Amino acid sequence: MALGEFDLIDQFFKFPNDSDWKSQGIGDDCALIELDDRVLAVTADMMAITTHFLPDADPETVGYKALAVNLSDLAAAGAKPQAFFLSISMPEIDEAWLAGFSKGLKTLAQQSRCSLLGGDTTRSALVGATRSPTTIAITAMGELPKGQGLTRRGAQVGDDIWVSGTLGDAYTGLKHRWGHWQVPGEDAPYFYARMDRPTPRYLLGQHIRPYASAAADVSDGFMADLGHILERSAKGARIELNQMPCSAALARLPAKYQQEAMLYGGDDYELIFTSASIHREKLLEIAKALGEKITCVGRIQSAHVGDYAPEVWQGATRLSLGKQGFDHFKESSC
Numbered sequence: 001m002a003l004g005e006f007d008l009i010d011q012f013f014k015f016p017n018d019s020d021w022k023s024q025g026i027g028d029d030c031a032l033i034e035l036d037d038r039v040l041a042v043t044a045d046m047m048a049i050t051t052h053f054l055p056d057a058d059p060e061t062v063g064y065k066a067l068a069v070n071l072s073d074l075a076a077a078g079a080k081p082q083a084f085f086l087s088i089s090m091p092e093i094d095e096a097w098l099a100g101f102s103k104g105l106k107t108l109a110q111q112s113r114c115s116l117l118g119g120d121t122t123r124s125a126l127v128g129a130t131r132s133p134t135t136i137a138i139t140a141m142g143e144l145p146k147g148q149g150l151t152r153r154g155a156q157v158g159d160d161i162w163v164s165g166t167l168g169d170a171y172t173g174l175k176h177r178w179g180h181w182q183v184p185g186e187d188a189p190y191f192y193a194r195m196d197r198p199t200p201r202y203l204l205g206q207h208i209r210p211y212a213s214a215a216a217d218v219s220d221g222f223m224a225d226l227g228h229i230l231e232r233s234a235k236g237a238r239i240e241l242n243q244m245p246c247s248a249a250l251a252r253l254p255a256k257y258q259q260e261a262m263l264y265g266g267d268d269y270e271l272i273f274t275s276a277s278i279h280r281e282k283l284l285e286i287a288k289a290l291g292e293k294i295t296c297v298g299r300i301q302s303a304h305v306g307d308y309a310p311e312v313w314q315g316a317t318r319l320s321l322g323k324q325g326f327d328h329f330k331e332s333s334c
């Protein structure tokens with residue numbers, strides 16, 4: 001059987017760390033590198049036209065989102081964005097496309113005060129008679145106080161499980177764009193905006209950091225990304241479907257679409273974090289002061305060894321669900 005994305009990383013890219021820079025190792029949203037007086041959080045994310053974006057995607061969206069997904073990883077570590085490097089490979093120089101891309105990228109770089117400090121530019125590979133589509137790789141760096149930084153490890157039995165914003169909107173936008181789901185015409189711009197312009201929650205991440213025990217961002221889907229926290233923390237979880245945050249627009253779609261989108265839809269770039277229940281009021285206060293929404297969707301519980309899949313309950317009924325979630329080498333992509 002072909003290897004999945006995560007088995008592949010385990011098998012080929014987990015090397016011993018022989019350098020003077022110590023970190024927690026591969027497997028979290030960011031590597032946390034301990035320097036003398038602070039911690040450096042580093043993440044790298046690559047996006048390709050045709051894999052992550054439709055071939056005719058608006059270049060401004062591509063520029064914005066390429067940085068947004070990296071800032072979202074910094075948010076999951078609770079880090080303050082500081083700098084990024086941009087590597088881009090393109091089939092040809094298209095000035096109009098580059099102008100749009102640069103505008104989208106710069107808008108978010110300025111908003112987040114994350115400076116572009118370097119990178120690389122190349123022409124993409126020739127495959128047969130045509131060149132491969134544009135690929136963008138960004139490495140972003142953020143800062144944390146000494147000894148700080150959230151990882152996917154650390155969730156404790158009894159902790160609340162929180163999510164920011166609403167879940168499933170980006171996936172619904174994609175399903176609509178593909179023609180699989182019909183959404184009311186007036187709701188389409190909302191879903192498209194959530195898919196094209198996710199809001200990286202880096203301010204929220206920094207403020208909840210002192211109270212959170214573990215965190216991840218939702219890129220592969222809520223169940224998959226919560227699953228990463230559970231696996232790394234060796235814990236289980238009980239999720240209340242009726243408490244999952246659903247946008248007004250998603251609430252207008254059939255219940256089975258809501259469930260699929262909120263549980264399995266990727267690309268939301270919301271935060272999932274766990275926290276001892278004594279911090280509940282404080283967390284709600286923080287979110288309110290930042291104008292952010294956070295919702296408690298369940299609780300961490302102990303797990304049967306090797307079975308960290310979250311349980312999903314609807315009232316008194318436990319739903320029987322398969323294991324889904326995005327893996328680049330297991331499913332077809334857009």
Ligand code: ADP
Pocket residue numbers: 009013025026027028029030031044045073219
């Ligand atoms: P995210 O979705 O938050 O960007 P992923 O789930 O894609 O993170 O990756 C899981 C972990 O594997 C991360 O710690 C990431 O840095 C690491 N990783 C992914 N690809 C590679 C690679 N080719 N070499 C080394 N580490 C990798």
Ligand code: MG
Pocket residue numbers: 029072073076216217218219
């Ligand atoms: Mg992530």
